[in-house]
Amino acid sequence: MPKQLPAWLIEQWEGGESDGTPARNRAEERRNVTASCFVRVDESSEPVLAHIFNMNLQGSGIGLIVRKRLDPGQDIMLIPSDGDGEPVKAHVVHCTQTVQGYKIGCSVE
Numbered sequence: 189m190p191k192q193l194p195a196w197l198i199e200q201w202e203g204g205e206s207d208g209t210p211a212r213n214r215a216e217e218r219r220n221v222t223a224s225c226f227v228r229v230d231e232s233s234e235p236v237l238a239h240i241f242n243m244n245l246q247g248s249g250i251g252l253i254v255r256k257r258l259d260p261g262q263d264i265m266l267i268p269s270d271g272d273g274e275p276v277k278a279h280v281v282h283c284t285q286t287v288q289g290y291k292i293g294c295s296v297e
Contacts, residue, residue: 193296196273197250197266201243218242218251226267227254228275235267238292250278252292258283264294 193201204219220242226235242251250266258264258280266276278294285291 194268194274194276196268196270197243197276200240204243218244218249224269225252226269227252227256227258228265228267229258229262237269238266239288248296249281250294250296252294253286253289254292255289257285257290258292263297266294 200221200223201219204221206217206219221240223240225238225240227238228235236254236256239253240250241253243249260280260282262280264278264280266278268275277297279297280292280294282293283290
């Protein structure tokens with residue numbers, strides 16, 4: 189069962205498809221999801237569109253692709269793209285530049 193997440197993220201987790209086995213040194217299996225949300229760094233910043241591409245089965249980790257670089261250690265808010273649902277606090281764990289943008293791994297608080 190996922191961590192205490194709002195309904196809009198739980199729906200994504202439940203609708204996701206298992207990626208099979210844990211990758212690298214991950215303890216939990218991941219589910220691939222296809223969803224979008226907005227990322228806000230602070231109250232004064234403009235929200236940036238993000239693509240959610242995976243979540244772990246415990247609901248504590250989310251993979252995002254965004255066009256803006258985010259720094260590891262940064263606290264962010266994930267906001268549902270349709271505006272219907274509670275924002276979620278998250279913490280950036282890693283950021284890697286890719287062809288699609290920046291691949292962000294974040295932990296949900």
